[in-house]
Amino acid sequence: MVIARHDHAASVLPSGKVLVTGRYTTHDGHNTVEEYDPATHTWSPKDDMRQARRGHTASVLPLGKVLVTGGYNNIDGTLKSAELYDPALPSTQSWSPAGSMAEIRTAHTATVLPSGKVLIVGGFGVGGALASAELYGGAAPEKWTRTGAMGTGRYGHTATLLPSGKVLVVGGYGPRGELADAELYDPLTGSWTLAGSPSMTGRAHHTATLLPSGQVLVAGGGTSDSALYDPASGRWSQVGSMATARAHHTATLLPSGKVLVVGGMTAISLASAEVYDPGSQTWSPFATLTTARSHHTACLLPSGQVLVAGGHAGNGPLASAELLEP
Structure with missing residues (x-):
């Protein structure tokens, strides 16, 4: 990427490009934005957000705009502001205010x-x-x-x-x-x-993935266990556990219906990845990442590849990105 990032957000635009916003640094959040083009495998800077932020959300709306909400930076503290990104607008005009949340x-x-x-x-x-x-x-x-x-x-x-x-x-x-x-x-x-x-054990910074069956797979969060929620019955059931306990990882639903879990951390950042098979309700190992990372993002591209970007390793935030072939 153009700049090292963790605690950022990544959004797949209708064009298939990936918009990455914000980051965490030891001094402040960051308002920089960049875009990944899967056709050329290149990153390019885009217009800065109106406010620096990390730990925010970035949601693609039905008409293709991106709503960014909240987050934190060391100057303003925790934020209530929101802003909209319009990829159709020319440079310097792509960001606009979107009001403020109640809190x-x-x-x-x-x-x-x-x-x-x-x-x-x-x-x-x-x-x-x-x-x-x-x-x-x-x-x-x-x-x-x-x-x-x-x-x-x-x-x-x-x-x-x-x-x-x-x-x-x-x-x-x-x-x-x-x-x-x-x-x-x-x-x-x-x-x-x-x-x-989902279990007797509390969890945070886990993942939850909607499966093609309509069930929800909850995985990790400081533990290796995973559970399924069935909306039809309102019940939870335990399924196979991951090989590694992890939090601050990512989970991506693949075109096959399987779920790819990548990286995360226990006491250290992890390079391992695992795949969940809803047919057998079991996990199996996936290829190891080139770089161990947590607090990263993972996006399913139109090609079926998974773009893993940024994150944190033992020596700080990462600028590297990897393409995974499920």
């Missing part, structure tokens, strides 16, 4: 709903772990509205859009440490219900 938040989640609205959930803000949630979009594109709050404040959790249009939120850090529970958001009522627990 400052970082390490939150953002989920694009079937309605086109974006659901922002939890995060770390005033008082610690947030239970609040809010919606962006609708008739007024820059309008933010509150929606129902979760039963438990959390950050470092996952949020997965289910085929029903509901959103499954799992784990994260709560007021007393790692959480083992899950909650389900219904956009029709704006309310939350309990959704059981």
Whole structure:
């Protein structure tokens, strides 16, 4: 990449290019942006964001714009601002303000709903772990509205859009440490219900992947275990464990229906990768990364390749990127 990054965000645009925003440094967040072109395998700088941020979200909206929300930098602290990137606009004009959330938040989640609205959930803000949630979009594109709050404040959790249009939120850090529970958001009522627990062990900075079956695979988060949530029954079941405990890893649904988990960390950053087979509910080893990394991003490209970019190793943030062939 043009610059070393971790705690950044990566978004696959309708063009197939990958937009990478922000990063963490020891001194500040960063407002730089770059783009990967899979046709030429090159990176190029793009217009800077209006505000430096890391630990933010970046969501591709139905018309191809990218909504960036929240995050943190050392000058402004935790942020409530949001901005929009329009890849169709010329240079110097691609970023515009998108209003402000009701609360400052970082390490939150953002989920694009079937309605086109974006659901922002939890995060770390005033008082610690947030239970609040809010919606962006609708008739007024820059309008933010509150929606129902979760039963438990959390950050470092996952949020997965289910085929029903509901959103499954799992784990994260709560007021007393790692959480083992899950909650389900219904956009029709704006309310939350309990959704059981994938295990007795709390987890944070794990992954949650929607499988073609409609089930959700939750993996890692300081542990090697994985579990399946079945929306039809509302039940959890344990499946095979990964060979390695990991957190701050990535999980990518492959065209085959299998799930590729890459990197992450235990006490150190990991170079290992594993593949989950939903048919056998087991994990198998995948080729080792060239560079151990955690806090990276992984994107499925139109070619079926997986772009792994940036992250953190023992000696700091990484500028390197790798293409994986599943």
